[in-house]
Amino acid sequence: MDTLAFLIRRLGQAVVVMLVISVIGFSIQDNLGDPLRELVGQAVSEAERQALRDEMGLNDPFVLRFGRFLAGAVQGDLGTSYFFKRPALEVILDKFPATFELVLAASLIIVLVSVPLGVFCAIRPNGWVTQAIMGFSIVGISIPVFLTAIFLIYIFSIELGWLPSFGRGQTVTLGWWTTGLLTRDGLAHLVLPAIALSSIMLPLFIRLIRGEMMEVLRTEYVRFAWAKGLSSRRVWFVHAFKNTLLPVITVGGVQIGTLIAYTILTETVFQWPGMGFLFLEAVNRVDTPLIIAYIIVVGLIFVVTNTVVDLVYTLVNPMVKITGRAA
């Protein structure tokens, strides 16, 4: 019941956020090139251009155009891509599974690697392994993602020839969703892009988990847990780690959203047929409906991720009870 009320309140907030995003997105249209040039080329006279503008409603006042856009948007119509000549939302959603699977794989790598390493570095703060991991993570933070990607391609695709370096490989279609997770070839294609994408967040997460965990290990309740004669495993992984998770979930949730931004670079380097790659192409072609559709879809993903993170947080922290009332 409480959860339902929480979701309803969250929905209200989401509407406001989405409205702001759509205003920003739509405003970009006014300042981003001239769609006519992309649409009709250069051999069309100025008079014909003006006629086309009027016909497309490009000369109407901003408020009117925005209203028209919004009315369409709530019905799932985000305009028609100038380049693909298809509904922009449809074009984006075609590419969504590829990006989703890439972000999912990268997030999995981040969680599976950063948790054990972060915990290890916290409970053995002075060991040489810890020093090595921490040193490596400093280097990792400073290397831009496209450079990591190029290194990976050079080593594993060109020199060793172990893994493919571009595209999604063989995919399977399940309804409207195309997945690369069910074939060997699809998984092989996923490895390098996922590693490249995770590399940007991995050092941050290791340092975050280590820092929080060391903080928790100094608390009185951890000392009391030791005084009760519990095993190290129990003190570290039940008493300390559960408390470490709280801040990590908060920061981590936001960062996972940020990963989507990095997919633009990763997908471009690996020619990954996802939303980020599509977005970059759309920018080059000044395909404004597609750009706006991308911004809105990504905004929606952010809102959904943050809501899920909040729900997970309440599961871990008994002191936060979901309530329907505004906090």
Next chain:
Amino acid sequence: MALLEVRGLEVTFPLRGAALTALRGVDFTLDAGERLGIVGESGAGKSMAAFAILNLISEPGRISAGEILFDGRDLARLSDNHMRAIRGNRIAMIFQDPMMTLNPVLTIGTQMVECLKAHQKIGEAEAKRRAIEKLREVAIPSPETRFDSYPHELSGGLRQRVVIAIALLLDPAIIIADEPTTALDVTIQAEIMGLMIALCENHNVGLILITHDIAVVSEITRRLIVMYAGRIVEAGPTAELIAAPRHPYTRGLLKALPQKNRPGGMLHQIPGTMPSLAAIPDGCAFHPRCEHADARCRRSVPALRDVGGRLVSCHHAERIS
């Protein structure tokens, strides 16, 4: 033979080459079922002594000399696994602030059951039954419900009762209570202290009560240790120490108490503050704050010696009474 015997205990913190000595030559004993008080200002080393007994000094501190004899074994040299078997089982501890002592994300029940399971082969149902029994013993209302509560759902007084219940869970021989009532409301302090004493008596548990509150110690302990700057400065029967303190520091502590017969009068203060570990003065560590200090006090550390049936470390112990 005493249940617990601490001999020449020394704790040092190696820091950037220099080693800070937090405890020096601490000796005391505790008999079964006895109640011992350790008093002193903050930084005197009383908590350090408590944590040293359980080998729980925070890094990088360590026991650098001395013995802690318990059950025929030296706790200062015990392996981690053997030490773990003693913690919470034979020697339990009660911490100062019940708001910080219990893990906020685990239920009271989880935190009790895990302690039983760490030391005994015991089933879930049986462990729960024993935990609830202990909760009832410390007079927690509706213990079955509280078993599933989280710490934040309980008041400070109730939480400290839970901590006491956890300490008593495995019928330890010794409980070390580090300022167990300091963080509580005054009205609840007496209640909790009374409960602790009653339980220790019922189960014949030895109690080491660490506090800065001489009034509390005078009511419930038989023997008293006064610590200053990591050393014992006076030790003996509580009643005698309080009636006629021989160390100037003990005198100062007693004079700083509000007097019932002089309401509205100014409270006495010991001038100055406890020195930090890095700057303990030569000679008697208390001499900069002492009205009796002379050249000898500045030069040589007074030995802890027997003066009229108690131990005092002061060159002028005979003069002061």
